[in-house]
Amino acid sequence: MTNDASRTLSRRAPTEAHPTLVWKVMARLDRYDRRRQLIRRSLAATALAVLTVVFRRRSRK
Amino acid sequence: MEAARRGDRDAFNELVRSTYRDTYSLAYRLTGNRDEAADVVQDAYVRAYRAIRRFRGDSSFSTWMYRITSNCASTHLSRRTRQRTEELSNDAPIVDLSPDQDPSLRAEAAVLRHHIDRAVRSLPERLRQVVVLRDLHDLTHNEIAAELGITPSAAKVRLHRARQRLRAVLQRSDELGAGQSAPPVRDEEAS
Numbered sequence: 001m002t003n004d005a006s007r008t009l010s011r012r013a014p015t016e017a018h019p020t021l022v023w024k025v026m027a028r029l030d031r032y033d034r035r036r037q038l039i040r041r042s043l044a045a046t047a048l049a050v051l052t053v054v055f056r057r058r059s060r061k
Numbered sequence: 062m063e064a065a066r067r068g069d070r071d072a073f074n075e076l077v078r079s080t081y082r083d084t085y086s087l088a089y090r091l092t093g094n095r096d097e098a099a100d101v102v103q104d105a106y107v108r109a110y111r112a113i114r115r116f117r118g119d120s121s122f123s124t125w126m127y128r129i130t131s132n133c134a135s136t137h138l139s140r141r142t143r144q145r146t147e148e149l150s151n152d153a154p155i156v157d158l159s160p161d162q163d164p165s166l167r168a169e170a171a172v173l174r175h176h177i178d179r180a181v182r183s184l185p186e187r188l189r190q191v192v193v194l195r196d197l198h199d200l201t202h203n204e205i206a207a208e209l210g211i212t213p214s215a216a217k218v219r220l221h222r223a224r225q226r227l228r229a230v231l232q233r234s235d236e237l238g239a240g241q242s243a244p245p246v247r248d249e250e251a252s
Contacts, residue, residue, distance in 0.1 A: 016082070017086070026074060
């Protein structure tokens with residue numbers, strides 16, 4: 001049985017998207033989400049560290 | 062659409078599923094290469110995902126995607142010009158072997174499609190964009206103008222020039238016979 005995903009490239013019109021393209025797009029979006037989350041977390045951690053230092057300095061005074 | 066705009070990833074995935082075929086088709090028409098078209102599509106959806114909150118909904122999502130895809134394709138094409146890569150093989154079949162239709166008719170249609178594809182690809186990018194958006198995606202002059210950030214009359218002029226060029230290229234390829242590529246047409250010849 002031949003389904004759409006297993007149809008070979010040569011049997012597909014060049015303007016017709018391969019169904020795996022949608023998975024590739026999702027994977028790119030997942031990577032983008034993960035990277036954005038990582039950046040957010042590191043920014044939050046940095047902000048927390050800065051606030052801690054400032055708070056400690058103030059409380060010493 | 063609203064859910065996607067609020068950042069719902071599943072809703073955005075649904076938008077991707079419903080539009081990726083058209084987006085790929087446009088990307089292929091603009092780049093003329095399967096791999097590049099796939100890259101353009103992926104970049105376009107990442108850009109759209111980043112900017113979805115700013116999407117005001119003045120046009121449909123697919124029209125918005127057309128604009129993003131054209132921009133991504135332009136970026137890819139300018140990068141390609143800098144890298145000067147050449148496609149080594151052209152093994153895309155021109156005949157669809159499915160037996161459910163008359164093979165000779167399908168073959169003729171495929172050859173014609175191949176000629177037109179080649180002629181469209183021979184156009185400079187700014188002319189190719191208007192032909193693809195008008196003749197393949199059925200956008201009006203005003204929509205094309207909005208997409209490309211030009212005036213409707215400029216869109217009409219570009220379309221007219223693009224069609225003149227296409228006619229010249231196809232006539233030449235007719236004169237040279239099937240299977241041979243026509244030499245590029247210069248501006249002064251087309252006007």
